[in-house]
Each structure stands twice: as C-alpha cells, then as structure tokens.
Amino acid sequence: MKIVIVGAGRVGSALAEAYDAAGHQVVVLDLSTSAFDRLPAEFRGSAIRGDGTDEDTLRRAGAEDADVFLALTEGDNRNVMATQVAMEKLGIKNVVAKINDPVRAAAYAELGIATLCRTTMQADAISAYLGLGSMGLPGVIAPTGSHHGDDAHAPLAETIGAGASGREA
Amino acid sequence: MFVLVVGGGKVGYYLAKELIESSHEVVLMEKDRGRADQIADEIGSVVVAHDGCEGKYLGEAGCARADIVAAVTGDDEDNLVICQMAKHHFDVPRTIARVNNPKNEALFRHLGVDEIISPTRMILASIEQDIPVHELLHLAALGEGELEIIEAHLQDGSPAIGRAAGDLTMPEGCSIFALVRDGVAIPLRPDTTLLIGDKVIAIGPNECSERLHEQLIGAIGEAVGPGN
Numbered sequence: 218m219k220i221v222i223v224g225a226g227r228v229g230s231a232l233a234e235a236y237d238a239a240g241h242q243v244v245v246l247d248l249s250t251s252a253f254d255r256l257p258a259e260f261r262g263s264a265i266r267g268d269g270t271d272e273d274t275l276r277r278a279g280a281e282d283a284d285v286f287l288a289l290t291e292g293d294n295r296n297v298m299a300t301q302v303a304m305e306k307l308g309i310k311n312v313v314a315k316i317n318d319p320v321r322a323a324a325y326a327e328l329g330i331a332t333l334c335r336t337t338m339q340a341d342a343i344s345a346y347l348g349l350g351s352m353g354l355p356g357v358i359a360p361t362g363s364h365h366g367d368d369a370h371a372p373l374a375e376t377i378g379a380g381a382s383g384r385e386a
Numbered sequence: 387m388f389v390l391v392v393g394g395g396k397v398g399y400y401l402a403k404e405l406i407e408s409s410h411e412v413v414l415m416e417k418d419r420g421r422a423d424q425i426a427d428e429i430g431s432v433v434v435a436h437d438g439c440e441g442k443y444l445g446e447a448g449c450a451r452a453d454i455v456a457a458v459t460g461d462d463e464d465n466l467v468i469c470q471m472a473k474h475h476f477d478v479p480r481t482i483a484r485v486n487n488p489k490n491e492a493l494f495r496h497l498g499v500d501e502i503i504s505p506t507r508m509i510l511a512s513i514e515q516d517i518p519v520h521e522l523l524h525l526a527a528l529g530e531g532e533l534e535i536i537e538a539h540l541q542d543g544s545p546a547i548g549r550a551a552g553d554l555t556m557p558e559g560c561s562i563f564a565l566v567r568d569g570v571a572i573p574l575r576p577d578t579t580l581l582i583g584d585k586v587i588a589i590g591p592n593e594c595s596e597r598l599h600e601q602l603i604g605a606i607g608e609a610v611g612p613g614n
Contacts, residue, residue: 271489320475
C-alpha cells in the first residue's frame with residue numbers, strides 16, 4: 218500500500234518506520250526537516266519537507282494515488298484541513314486525522330473523516346487500567362457521514378485503527 | 387443579529403467594534419488572554435478568552451444561536467474548522483471565513499463555508515487594476531475555481547487587432563462573451579472587428595490563460611512593462 222503521513226512526530230514517525238519495515242510505500246511530510254531525525258537510518262520511504270495542507274505540495278509528494286492518508290501533526294485544524302484536501306481534492310478514501318479536541322473529533326467523524334482523539338483514548342486507557350471501568354470510547358472514531366450530507370463514507374479498514382491506537386502511547 | 391466573531395486580531399477587533407456600533411449583538415472569541423483583556427477594556431464585556439476552534443468553548447460562547455459566525459483568525463485551517471463546526475455542529479445559517487492563501491478559496495467553498503473573504507486576492511486584484519500593461523486581468527473565478535473570467539485590454543501589437551471576433555482561434559472551452567469599447571458594452575458578433583483600446587471579456591478554464599494571452603495580448607515574453 219501507499220501510505221502518506223503528514224506530521225513526523227512520535228506517532229507519525231513510529232508508524233512510518235513500522236509501515237516501511239512491513240514493505241509499504243511510505244511518504245512522510247513535515248514542516249521541519251529536523252522532525253525526520255526520528256526516522257531510522259534504514260528508512261526507505263520519502264521524507265519531504267512541506268505543508269501537508271497544501272494541495273500542490275501533496276501532489277508533488279506523490280500523494281495522489283495513496284491508499285491511506287494519515288494527518289498526525291500537533292495541530293488539530295491542520296490535520297482536519299489536510300485530510301479534507303486528501304479526500305476532496307486527491308480522492309483518497311482512507312483518511313485518519315488526529316483531533317485531540319473530543320467535540321471536534323466526534324463532529325468530523327460525522328463529516329466523513331476517521332478521527333483519533335488522544336484525550337478520550339488516554340482517559341479510557343487510564344480508567345480501564347485502574348479498574349474503574351472502560352469509558353467505552355473507541356480508539357478511532359469511524360466516519361459516519363460526509364460533509365455533503367449525502368451518502369455514507371467508505372468504512373475504514375479495521376487494521377488501520379488498531380495500528381494507530383497501539384502506537385499512541 | 388447575533389454575530390460570533392472568532393479571532394481578536396486587527397480584523398476581528400475592528401469588525402466587532404463596528405458591529406457593536408451598528409447595534410448588533412456580538413461575541414468575540416480570542417484565545418490569547420492578554421489580547422482578550424485588552425480588547426475587553428475597549429469594547430466591553432463581549433470578549434470570551436478561549437480558543438474558538440474548541441467545540442466546548444464555541445458552544446459556551448453561544449454558537450448554537452448565532453445568526454452569523456465570522457472566522458477571521460490569521461490561520462486558514464483554523465478559520466475552516468471554525469466555520470465547519472459552526473455550520474455542521476451548531477447549525478449556524480451563515481458562515482464567513484477569512485482566507486489568506488488564495489488557493490484555499492475554492493476548497494473552503496467546496497467544504498461548505500458560505501462566504502470567503504480573501505484579503506490577498508483583493509490586494510492582488512487592486513494591484514492588477516493598477517497595471518494597465520500587456521496583461522490579462524483576472525476578474526473572477528467561477529464554480530469551484532476551474533473557470534475564470536478574464537479581461538484583455540487590446541493594445542498595439544495584439545494579434546487580435548483588426549480581426550473579426552469570429553476569426554480568432556480560441557483555445558478549447560474558451561469564449562469571448564463581451565466587448566467594452568470606450569466604456570460602453572457593445573454587442574459582440576462574429577463579424578465585429580476588434581480595435582485598439584477594446585476591452586475583451588472572456589471565460590475559460592484557468593489553464594488556458596496562457597493561450598488566451600497569446601491570442602489577445604501577444605506571445606508571452608514579447609510584451610513590455612512591469613508584471614512580465
């Protein structure tokens with residue numbers, strides 16, 4: 218699979234390393250080249266300095282025919298915008314945005330983006346560990362609609378969600 | 387009218403101030419506490435010192451009963467999210483976003499923002515109006531930005547001078563639909579001869595602008611003047 222990852226933070230670079238090692242074609246974008254220091258020396262994918270919310274930059278990076286698009290920068294809104302460009306302009310079906318604000322995370326899942334909310338995920342994990350009961354919050358909130366308000370969005374492969382939540386800590 | 391303004395920079399500040407003066411109900415959201423306090427000192431207690439991108443705070447600021455939400459922060463992605471949250475999560479009837487990168491205009495419109503204000507585009511347009519030299523003037527973008535309306539001011543050296551409108555070889559998908567001569571719009575027929583000083587208004591896909599330029603102004607690079 219071709220996997221584009223915007224944001225080479227801890228999560229982004231961990232996933233880039235893992236998917237690259239598993240034989241996938243990986244493209245990582247970050248605004249800062251120093252972020253790429255997190256990638257291992259044997260990383261064979263492309264690491265491109267650029268704005269992942271910019272359509273031209275994404276096209277130049279070869280994101281057009283990607284199977285999966287992950288927006289994992291530190292900015293909730295950058296992630297939202299990057300995934301919307303990926304879906305609407307590049308036609309990528311499987312997109313995940315990290316959105317740490319629970320309200321925004323739920324709202325954008327309704328608008329067709331699979332969202333990943335660190336806040337609810339960690340609260341849930343801590344609660345479960347303490348035996349205070351799981352809050353029943355999913356790792357990745359699957360998309361349920363689209364911003365056009367018409368047909369439901371293509372469901373995201375289960376494996377992507379499991380991979381992402383496993384790497385979060 | 388209840389207007390929720392998000393972003394307390396210069397634009398947000400003056401916008402809120404003007405709206406209050408015209409007796410509208412206004413809430414201004416500014417996440418920087420210091421800046422929020424400073425504005426509140428001047429325009430009164432209508433300032434909420436929270437991030438308007440956070441759903442919780444948007445709700446607390448009364449987003450659900452806003453008639454209009456104006457997102458005027460300096461960051462395009464924030465303005466997009468504020469408008470989408472307002473529209474889809476709080477059912478606000480009208481959303482307005484400030485867009486800094488002109489390339490984002492079409493995307494924002496496509497993603498449901500009702501109105502786009504682009505200071506960059508406005509200044510660009512104003513600069514282009516000031517340069518009457520051999521350039522195509524971009525008047526407007528149509529649809530989602532694939533089509534544009536351009537104006538060509540025919541001057542000496544244009545290959546179109548002295549030719550009938552119907553004889554021009556237009557790039558595919560482009561057409562001339564209006565002619566302004568001496569400040570008057572005149573009917574355009576295939577046998578209308580084009581003269582120096584005519585302003586030709588054409589519509590076409592934006593990737594054709596280079597070929598329109600060749601047909602109406604002359605080959606790119608031959609013309610002189612700033613902007614080339």
